Amino acid sequence: MTLTGKPSRARRKAGEAKERGVISTTDRKRPIVRTWFTIVQTILLIVLIITGLGPLLWSAKASISSSNAIVTEPMGIWFTPAEWGNLLLAWNGAQIGRSLINTVILAVGSTASTLIVSVAAAYLLSVLRPKWGPILSGAILATLFLPGVISFVPLYLTILDMPLLHIGLQDTFWAVWLPAGASAFNVVVLKRFFDSIPREYMEAAKIDGAGPIRILTMVVLPLSRPILGVIVLLSVVGSWKEFLWPMLVLSNPELQPVSVMLPKLAAGNSPLSVQMAAVFLSILVPVVIFAIFQKQFLRGVGSAGGIKG
Amino acid sequence: MSATPEAAPAARARRRARPRVNLTRWAKGGGLHAVLFAVPVVVVYLYFSWGPVVQGLVFSFQKTNLIRPAEWVGWSNFEYVLGDPGLVQASLNTAYFALLALVFGFPIPIILAVLVTELRKYDTLYNALAYLPAVIPPVAAILLWKFFYDPDSTGLFNSVLGWFGLGPYPWLNDSSSAMPSIVLYATWAGAGSTAIIYIAALATVRTELYEAAEIDGAGIWRRIWHITLPQLRGVIFVMMLLQLIGTFQIFSEPFLFTGGGPNNATQTILLKIYNYAFVNGDFGAATALSVLLALALGLLSAVYYFVTRKWSAA
Numbered sequence: 001m002t003l004t005g006k007p008s009r010a011r012r013k014a015g016e017a018k019e020r021g022v023i024s025t026t027d028r029k030r031p032i033v034r035t036w037f038t039i040v041q042t043i044l045l046i047v048l049i050i051t052g053l054g055p056l057l058w059s060a061k062a063s064i065s066s067s068n069a070i071v072t073e074p075m076g077i078w079f080t081p082a083e084w085g086n087l088l089l090a091w092n093g094a095q096i097g098r099s100l101i102n103t104v105i106l107a108v109g110s111t112a113s114t115l116i117v118s119v120a121a122a123y124l125l126s127v128l129r130p131k132w133g134p135i136l137s138g139a140i141l142a143t144l145f146l147p148g149v150i151s152f153v154p155l156y157l158t159i160l161d162m163p164l165l166h167i168g169l170q171d172t173f174w175a176v177w178l179p180a181g182a183s184a185f186n187v188v189v190l191k192r193f194f195d196s197i198p199r200e201y202m203e204a205a206k207i208d209g210a211g212p213i214r215i216l217t218m219v220v221l222p223l224s225r226p227i228l229g230v231i232v233l234l235s236v237v238g239s240w241k242e243f244l245w246p247m248l249v250l251s252n253p254e255l256q257p258v259s260v261m262l263p264k265l266a267a268g269n270s271p272l273s274v275q276m277a278a279v280f281l282s283i284l285v286p287v288v289i290f291a292i293f294q295k296q297f298l299r300g301v302g303s304a305g306g307i308k309g
Numbered sequence: 310m311s312a313t314p315e316a317a318p319a320a321r322a323r324r325r326a327r328p329r330v331n332l333t334r335w336a337k338g339g340g341l342h343a344v345l346f347a348v349p350v351v352v353v354y355l356y357f358s359w360g361p362v363v364q365g366l367v368f369s370f371q372k373t374n375l376i377r378p379a380e381w382v383g384w385s386n387f388e389y390v391l392g393d394p395g396l397v398q399a400s401l402n403t404a405y406f407a408l409l410a411l412v413f414g415f416p417i418p419i420i421l422a423v424l425v426t427e428l429r430k431y432d433t434l435y436n437a438l439a440y441l442p443a444v445i446p447p448v449a450a451i452l453l454w455k456f457f458y459d460p461d462s463t464g465l466f467n468s469v470l471g472w473f474g475l476g477p478y479p480w481l482n483d484s485s486s487a488m489p490s491i492v493l494y495a496t497w498a499g500a501g502s503t504a505i506i507y508i509a510a511l512a513t514v515r516t517e518l519y520e521a522a523e524i525d526g527a528g529i530w531r532r533i534w535h536i537t538l539p540q541l542r543g544v545i546f547v548m549m550l551l552q553l554i555g556t557f558q559i560f561s562e563p564f565l566f567t568g569g570g571p572n573n574a575t576q577t578i579l580l581k582i583y584n585y586a587f588v589n590g591d592f593g594a595a596t597a598l599s600v601l602l603a604l605a606l607g608l609l610s611a612v613y614y615f616v617t618r619k620w621s622a623a
Binding site: 071 | 343344346358365366368423428435437439441445446448449450456457459464501505508560564565603606
């Protein structure tokens with residue numbers, strides 16, 4: 001359940017699992033087990049390549065094929081000549097370049113806002129521990145129980161006209177950035193991690209004359225780098241995938257991210273080849289991020305599941 | 310921790326003896342910093358989390374169109390929403406989706422995880438391939454799949470199935486096959502990331518038990534059935550609840566695939582909320598339905614929280 005307790009145990013168990021799982025070493029030597037295992041393994045690999053890479057590769061090829069070829073023979077496009085112009089048409093003509101930049105801006109801003117608010121909350125509740133901490137902690141935890149649905153419509157009305165301040169955030173990036181900050185799940189994850197940092201480090205820094213802010217930046221944050229990395233990765237990809245909320249609060253096409261742009265493109269009368277090029281361009285970035293940080297992703301998702309479980 | 314009668318007065322005396330709160334001492338003791346850190350947290354949560362929840366409850370008892378001042382209308386929003394003949398259909402559709410996803414989509418990640426865990430080589434390759442669909446933005450993936458689901462015989466899925474003499478199938482265009490088609494997509498999109506969580510859980514399965522079972526002569530299948538799966542029981546339960554909570558809030562898929570059609574066959578509860586609010590401009594009805602859905606989901610998440618807390622304590 002706790003993050004600290006888990007890695008060492010998981011690593012040890014993983015080490016053991018390399019020696020044995022359900023199928024023992026003696027089993028593996030039996031010809032019948034070996035044959036079946038190889039067959040299952042190969043089928044699994046083929047299925048995973050088709051389901052995992054298939055759509056990706058197909059959209060890559062479709063993005064440089066003619067509309068006519070895509071419609072008449074979707075599986076035949078592998079053998080048609082490449083039309084690189086589609087990508088350029090999508091990037092410029094269909095404004096995919098502009099909306100991709102918007103998506104990046106939204107992802108970076110949402111991640112920053114999640115990090116700032118969640119780190120502040122977790123540090124407050126785990127290290128500073130004011131007397132009223134439990135009340136705040138309870139109020140944040142309670143939002144985990146309340147599904148996002150209940151506040152969905154009022155949140156939209158808040159964006160139109162912020163109570164007391166009477167500022168409208170509609171059609172500004174803040175409308176996406178700020179609500180992303182209120183992520184109770186990340187507060188819980190970070191607080192658990194901060195709890196696991198030995199207090200002696202902070203005491204030592206305190207004796208050396210460090211104030212709370214210096215302790216946070218010099219001791220707590222550097223020690224939390226792995227968990228911060230996981231939160232950043234999941235938050236970037238998460239906000240890359242957002243659709244409904246940006247569609248509601250960003251009605252200006254100049255500000256819309258690619259996920260809002262794509263369905264409009266599909267509903268309009270742009271040629272299929274340009275649509276496919278746009279789809280491919282919007283898939284490319286998260287896939288590349290995943291390819292680079294694969295290990296961190298998989299470990300992060302696994303351990304986040306451990307926390308959830 | 311039972312307070313004996315003798316101890317109680319002593320504690321009371323100690324409390325009385327404590328010095329009163331001193332402002333400078335409070336600031337020096339870190340109180341000021343605590344407030345400094347609390348301000349952004351409280352402001353963000355107040356505006357974008359707690360506030361909207363309270364507002365949602367208030368709106369569900371009001372009639373408002375954002376122009377005229379809101380007026381209290383009692384339970385009439387709830388009566389209107391519950392009397393809407395479309396609600397039964399939307400609830401049934403949502404439940405149908407949840408059932409299909411549970412029966413067909415749920416076992417796949419478990420099977421995948423058990424198989425991948427047995428691999429001695431290339432398991433990271435398998436993991437990465439399985440997780441890939443989870444990083445593809447749903448909007449792009451849905452547009453792609455919508456094209457794959459083309460009901461013509463030249464559609465991608467239909468032409469592949471045609472090689473085996475099957476189809477053509479209507480996929481999204483028929484009210485009986487539209488929902489299963491969406492579930493098929495959702496399974497593809499979600500199976501990999503769920504499998505990664507199972508794989509992490511499988512790494513902690515106690516392997517001694519396998520040896521013990523082997524000595525008792527249990528074969529591979531019986532070991533999986535009697536040792537692996539029972540030890541995953543906890544994670545399986547959690548994933549089931551999370552999946553249920555997720556499926557009740559499904560929106561993008563029916564919205565982009567079918568818009569709720571054909572014949573309302575893929576109309577879901579969240580799609581109804583969206584239509585109430587942003588098509589009809591009836592924010593009262595939209596929040597009333599949100600509150601009802603949130604009650605159901607809150608119940609599920611409370612079960613989830615208490616069950617997992619019991620496990621983590623054990």
